[in-house]
Amino acid sequence: MxxxxxxxxxxxxxxxxxxxxxxxxxxxxxxxxxxxxxxxxxxxxxxxxxxxxxxxxxxxxxxxxxxxxxxxxxxxxxxxxxxxxxxxxxxHERKRIFETVSSAAFIGEGATTGEGVGVGPGAWIGDGASIGARTEIFPGATIGPGSSIGEDCIIYPGVHVYHDCSIANRVIVHSGAVIGADGYGFAQENTGAPAEPVVHRKIQQVGTVVIEDDVEIGANTTIDRAAL
The missing domain is CATH 3.40.1390.10 (MurE/MurF, N-terminal domain)
Structure with a gap:
């Protein structure tokens, strides 16, 4: 009842x-x-x-x-x-699914997890990443090296956070979202060659992504990293 x-x-x-x-x-x-x-x-x-x-x-x-x-x-x-x-x-109070770090999750060298963190099987947390207290990482999610996730976050299955990104507290990221991928960064280079006079040279995207407190990111969203 x-x-x-x-x-x-x-x-x-x-x-x-x-x-x-x-x-x-x-x-x-x-x-x-x-x-x-x-x-x-x-x-x-x-x-x-x-x-x-x-x-x-x-x-x-x-x-x-x-x-x-x-x-x-x-x-x-x-x-x-x-x-x-x-x-x-x-x-309809939300019930946590993962209360501990699964032995089937990968935790990289130097990565840290706060009190009460739950990490599901098959999740991947890269070297030097940090996960704040009570955050829940679902199966198949990846947190890149050097990235930080704050407290009380929910990272749903299949989310991919690239390296050196920052997500603050109480953030919800829904399945399939990609945070920190390269944006469209190409320079048109004149080669002088008749067969291919112009080529696209990739411009390395070396910036980051910063997500502040209390943000909710929808499924299959992409948030590209800054160029610098």
Whole structure:
């Protein structure tokens, strides 16, 4: 059985004002159209306000100025979608998968891992890299030599962080992202040769990538390193 939360507690959690029964209990979240008596829902789009008249939700998070049926429990807030995000964190708290460093992960020479770091099997952490406390590295991810990952980060499967990159704290990088690859750096060189008068000479990309705190990077994103 899911954990129950009283409306008085939920209203306080989202800094809202409750119109309704403070002792009414909520056990789950749902869309306003599908919600039942034990569900909390939210309304952020005024054009859908008619659904408030037909919903069976136990309570709905609405804006402070939204008109609502007298019989419906509502929590009024300034930003319903923000309050919804807060309640999602309460009802669907993320559970860690990797609590320790797997013996099937590769940890390079001089690499360091902080307290509570989890590294999945098949992950590769290069020489001299550092992983901050409570960060979770999923299988198949690679952290290049000399790169640093801060605290409380999540590096999902198949992420590739090249050498000497810096990722700060509470960063989430989704699967397939590549950080620190070379960008398009070529010089057109005139050769004077009739058969191939111009060739593209690669310009080495010797800069880095710096990701600051609280960034989320989507799947298959590429963030190239600086030229210098």
């Amino acid at each position: 899911s954990k129950q939360h009283k409306l008085s507690v939920l209203a306080e959690l989202v800094n809202g004002s409750l119109d309704g029964d403070p002792d009414y209990s909520i056990g789950s979240l749902s869309s306003i159209a599908r919600a039942g008596p034990g569900d909390l829902s939210f309304l952020d789009n005024p054009r859908l306000a008619a659904e408030l008249d037909t919903t069976e939700a136990g309570c709905v998070i609405v804006s402070t100025e939204q008109e609502t049926p007298d019989a419906l429990n509502v929590i009024r807030v300034d930003q319903p979608v923000v309050a919804w995000a807060v309640t999602l964190e309460l009802f």
